[in-house]
Amino acid sequence: MEAAAPLLEVEGLEVEFRTRQGVARVLDGIELSLEPGRTLGIVGESGCGKSITALSIMRLVPVPPGRIGAGAVRLKGEDLLQASEKRMREVRGKDISMIFQEPMTSLNPVYSIGDQIAETVRLHEGLSRRDSLDRAIEMLKAVHIPAAERRVREFPHQMSGGMRQRVMIAMALACQPSVLIADEPTTALDVTVQAQVFDLLKELQEKTGTAIILISHDMGAIAEMADRVMVMYAGRIVEEAATDEILESPRHPYTRGLIACVPHMEEEPPPERGALTEIPGVVPALTDLGSGCSFAPRCDHATDLCRSRAPQPFAVDADHRAACWLYGEAGTA
Amino acid sequence: MLLLAVVVFNFILLSLVPGDIADTLAGESGGASQEVMDDIRRTYGLDRPFHIQLATYVGKVVQGDLGTSYYFNMPVTELILGRVAPTLLLVVTALVLAILIGTLFGVIASRRPNGLFSHFVTVLALVGFAAPVFWTAFLLIVLFVAMLEIMPLSGLVDPTTPRGTFSWYLDVLHHLFLPVLSLSSIYLASYSRLARASMMDVLGSDYIRTARAKGLGETSVTYKHALRNAVIPVITIAGLQFSHIFSGAVVVETVFTWPGLGTLAFESILRGDTPTIMGILFFSAMIVIVVNLLTDLTYRLVDPRIRSARNA
Known part of the structure; x- marks a missing residue:
């Protein structure tokens, strides 16, 4: 499994947004690689660049104001950043699919869900209207929607949030993509429904071998789903390792903070009841990142070096990297 | 119901306008005596009390009769x-x-x-x-x-x-x-x-x-x-x-x-x-x-x- 060739590789991805306050570098030096059938988790606070990473892979970043400045996104060796727009339309929905955070608004209210699923199939596989509707029913069954034959004619407003997210998953997987990007797929749902959606994603992944990029700010969700975890902060990757490794021995102060923030029910309640851990401070504005580590203003371990130079990702272990001066020396970067 | 309200409202509004058909006809023919004016008003039912006029009009409208045009002397509906x-x-x-x-x-x-x-x-x-x-x-x-x-x-x-x-x-x-x-x-x-x-x-x-x-x-x-x-x-x-x-x-x-x-x-x-x-x-x-x-x-x-x- 470890030796499998990477399906999707991102190298040195840089994305900038032109804003009134100046140019914001929303992604800087993003690297990732994804093998078939595996799940990569991306965690971080709001605005750290998780969603933009996903949209960049799909090349759906709005241009302007956005601009992909540098880097490569290779799908089975083909650089998507160099591909034509026509080629990208073939890739979207067929090779790489995406589901979004807001199931309530991510489906078009004026078309039936069957039409919306069938549309993707017709577009990419050239099936007839009837065959594509049959596929839609099949997909609805695969995502465990009861009475699929009837439901296929219903409209989004007739379904609950959890149901709609199932429809989104059915739509995304209808053409058997090799990569599924799930951008906060359960954030808008109840906790019980969240668990159902995750179970469904795992089940479908086992059946189809689709690789998943799961974007979330919820460490618990990531811990349950992902094989590897990438932690992002202010547009950079601050730490990356296997999920177990990161949960057991997080190295970057930010990752440690994130994990400490997850409340644990089974543990002894802390002496001062009701107190939840938090990371002090807020994410800095991306338009005025200094030359130092962007986490330095919120970090307990920050030194003068941290404030003057941004750290490169240092190898902590064979398979564990952290972008923090605690694990490398100025001379090695 | 709404239409009825419209009818009544229009009727009241237009009856507030000074001058009537007798004035118009008299004006067009270059003057008329008070008797002729009264006669015209009687012909068109304008001498009757206001509420009777209103009731008559509404009653006719309900039956699809919008009255007769003074000018063309033909049914308004047809017109x-x-x-x-x-x-x-x-x-x-x-x-x-x-x-x-x-x-x-x-x-x-x-x-x-x-x-x-x-x-x-x-x-x-x-x-x-x-x-x-x-x-x-x-x-x-x-x-x-x-x-x-x-x-x-x-x-x-x-x-x-x-x-x-x-x-x-x-x-x-x-x-x-x-x-x-x-x-x-x-x-x-x-x-x-x-x-x-x-x-x-x-x-x-x-x-x-x-x-x-x-x-x-x-x-x-x-x-x-x-x-x-x-x-x-x-x-x-x-x-x-x-x-x-x-x-x-x-x-x-x-x-x-x-x-x-x-x-x-x-x-x-x-x-x-x-x-x-x-x-x-x-x-x-x-x-x-x-x-x-x-x-x-x-x-x-x-x-x-x-x-x-x-x-x-």
Whole structure:
């Protein structure tokens, strides 16, 4: 499994947004690689660049104001950043699919869900209207929607949030993509429904071998789903390792903070009841990142070096990297 | 019930207007004695107490009788039915053109919100809103009739053209051009602006991102996924504005002497032909109600959320 060739590789991805306050570098030096059938988790606070990473892979970043400045996104060796727009339309929905955070608004209210699923199939596989509707029913069954034959004619407003997210998953997987990007797929749902959606994603992944990029700010969700975890902060990757490794021995102060923030029910309640851990401070504005580590203003371990130079990702272990001066020396970067 | 209220309200309003049919007739014939005036008033029932007059009128309206025109001395219902076709032709053509072209302009403008065409639409909307209909109409007359000499000045059709032939229809269209252009200009402006705003709103929504993520091209995204959602507010406004465009028709018809209800209304007001005025007002109220119904039906066709609100 470890030796499998990477399906999707991102190298040195840089994305900038032109804003009134100046140019914001929303992604800087993003690297990732994804093998078939595996799940990569991306965690971080709001605005750290998780969603933009996903949209960049799909090349759906709005241009302007956005601009992909540098880097490569290779799908089975083909650089998507160099591909034509026509080629990208073939890739979207067929090779790489995406589901979004807001199931309530991510489906078009004026078309039936069957039409919306069938549309993707017709577009990419050239099936007839009837065959594509049959596929839609099949997909609805695969995502465990009861009475699929009837439901296929219903409209989004007739379904609950959890149901709609199932429809989104059915739509995304209808053409058997090799990569599924799930951008906060359960954030808008109840906790019980969240668990159902995750179970469904795992089940479908086992059946189809689709690789998943799961974007979330919820460490618990990531811990349950992902094989590897990438932690992002202010547009950079601050730490990356296997999920177990990161949960057991997080190295970057930010990752440690994130994990400490997850409340644990089974543990002894802390002496001062009701107190939840938090990371002090807020994410800095991306338009005025200094030359130092962007986490330095919120970090307990920050030194003068941290404030003057941004750290490169240092190898902590064979398979564990952290972008923090605690694990490398100025001379090695 | 609503219609009844309209009838009563119109009746009260018009009875507040000083002068009556006797004054008008006397004025036209250059003077009359008090006896003749009283006689005329008696003939038309104007000597009876106000509430009796009102009750009589309402009773007749309920039976479909809108009274008799003082001026034409013929039933108002007949008079209106004879004039309704040209007006509907004018109003419906203008409205449909304004909606279709306006929406198209709005959609094209929304694709490039900062492009040249988008600015053109904004300016067009501003000018269209600001320019009064009669002024637009006269400008068009100056341009097309006086300078280019390619359009007829007035009327529905050239009286020498044999009625019912193909060239007759063609001639009607030729005569229709300028009135429709003047009447639709104002609405074209507002629909293009509305459609542009609505499209831009819809294009930023989550399901448009979903459509792009499915691999759909921009044409499909714009015309299939966005337009059907963006057109909902346009339908709302179009339904509401239908009564507006009716009053706009009075001005345009008068300028182009278009033989429709608008001209009739205008002339009847000058003639003090109260039954005709009330008849036209009643008739337009009816049209507005019918149009509102049609708007609701169109809604159900476009938006499934409204369809199931009833069935659920």
